Amino acid sequence: MPTPVSSPSEFAFELALCAHLEEVTDWLPARQLGASVASPGSRIIDVCAVVPGPEFDDRSRITSRDIPATAIESEVGVGHAVFWRDAFDCHPARARRATDRAVEAGFFESEHRRGREYVRRATRYPDEWFSRLVGIENKPDLGEPGDLLRQLRLDVSLALFDEVVLATESYVTGAHLNRIPEEVGVWRFDPETGEREIVRDADPLATDATGVEPVEYESLHTDVALVSPADKRTARLRLAERAYGKGWRGYDVPGCASAGVDAVGRPVCSHFGRVVDPGAECGSNCPAFGPADPPELDRGALRDARTGWVADPDGVARRQSGLDRFW
Incomplete structure (x- = not known):
């Protein structure tokens, strides 16, 4: 255990x-x-x-993901697209990671010109x-x-x-x-x-x-x-x-016949009759363990219903052409 x-x-x-x-x-x-x-x-x-x-x-309309602070504080603007590396004052590897994550989140829009990637913000950061x-x-x-x-x-x-x-x-x-x-x-x-x-x-x-x-x-x-x-x-x-x-529901729910989730998404055990810590208490060494499919836990739906966070916003990016860098 x-x-x-x-x-x-x-x-x-x-x-x-x-x-x-x-x-x-x-x-x-x-x-x-x-x-x-x-x-x-x-x-x-x-x-x-x-x-x-x-x-x-305004923030919730952009993306449900976190936006890298490095991307937010970069010189990438809303109007004119710039060569991605020129917009950062940090190590190129860190700039590359921030660019990729910002594009994936829909905060940056990406386009390619003559084999070089240019990016612009899809919207102003609130x-x-x-x-x-x-x-x-x-x-x-x-x-x-x-x-x-x-x-x-x-x-x-x-x-x-x-x-x-x-x-x-x-x-x-x-x-x-x-x-x-x-x-x-x-x-x-x-x-x-x-x-x-x-x-x-x-x-x-x-x-x-x-x-x-x-x-x-x-x-x-x-x-x-x-x-x-x-x-x-x-x-x-x-x-x-x-x-x-x-958010706060980042734990994995165990694949156990005794495992379940309550109405707010907490992991519970029917054998012990309480909330359990899957990372510390659950596993094959537990006397109540019985292999089974993990119970369903829709973290996004719960958080969306209970807070102002939006699980699947429409987003603000008009286009994301970053995938062609892999071809």
């Missing part, structure tokens, strides 16, 4: 919170996204919730499609905090999110609040009933100021990197786009 990366209760708590946020807000929650800049991959936020802005509908990013760290049991305080201090000092929240199932005492950075909001959430109590509101963070990101922890000191406002803007754009494209 795979080694669990989190306890089953933490997984179930996280999914219940995401489903709750879909139900009671217009936010787009997504799970397990990178939330560091200077040291990519060193900080993974449990939930990133994207709060829609005034141009959200810069105000999201208004805030809320980072949520889940810790159902505050009696087992792990690296919680270090993670929250990083989130506050880097200020990649507009707000940072700690979500827990535990009773929150004054001693808990005193240890948690004062800028961090605190929610008490019951995954069984869906009741959410705001114990403390989150303070807004300075997302447009230089951030401080710890990158190396030593016994007597901590090495930090200063993250410029420009780098933070790019990181926030990348984070918002990845959250838009990914």
Whole structure:
């Protein structure tokens, strides 16, 4: 059986919170996204919730996928088509990947002239499609905090999110609040009933100021990197786009006779009578395992029905001729 990366209760708590946020807000929650800049991959936020802005509908009309930040920040414009490589100030391999993904998503239109590929934007990018990013760290049991305080201090000092929240199932005492950075909001959430109590509101963070990101922890000191406002803007754009494209139902449902999905798409087990973490709990070593076809889970249809995200937008590209590069 795979080694669990989190306890089953933490997984179930996280999914219940995401489903709750879909139900009671217009936010787009997504799970397990990178939330560091200077040291990519060193900080993974449990939930990133994207709060829609005034141009959200314009964004949803373009594509259901994420659009690469590299493509958005390139010199590719709406009117005149340019040679793809001339529009990027980065390594050609990175530019090539961004171009291909932008064409596949319908954000770029592609045409070929004398064996060279030229691209233009299919539409203007709606810069105000999201208004805030809320980072949520889940810790159902505050009696087992792990690296919680270090993670929250990083989130506050880097200020990649507009707000940072700690979500827990535990009773929150004054001693808990005193240890948690004062800028961090605190929610008490019951995954069984869906009741959410705001114990403390989150303070807004300075997302447009230089951030401080710890990158190396030593016994007597901590090495930090200063993250410029420009780098933070790019990181926030990348984070918002990845959250838009990914959502929170990224798990595989196991091929087991006991497996099923509930009304909001969470994996459940009829044998144990609860939500299960397929990556940590399911497999041939489980006593309830019985080979079967995986239950159907239409992630796109569920997300489309429960949020402002559109599974199959009409798109804005007039033509995509990039396929002929392979001939």
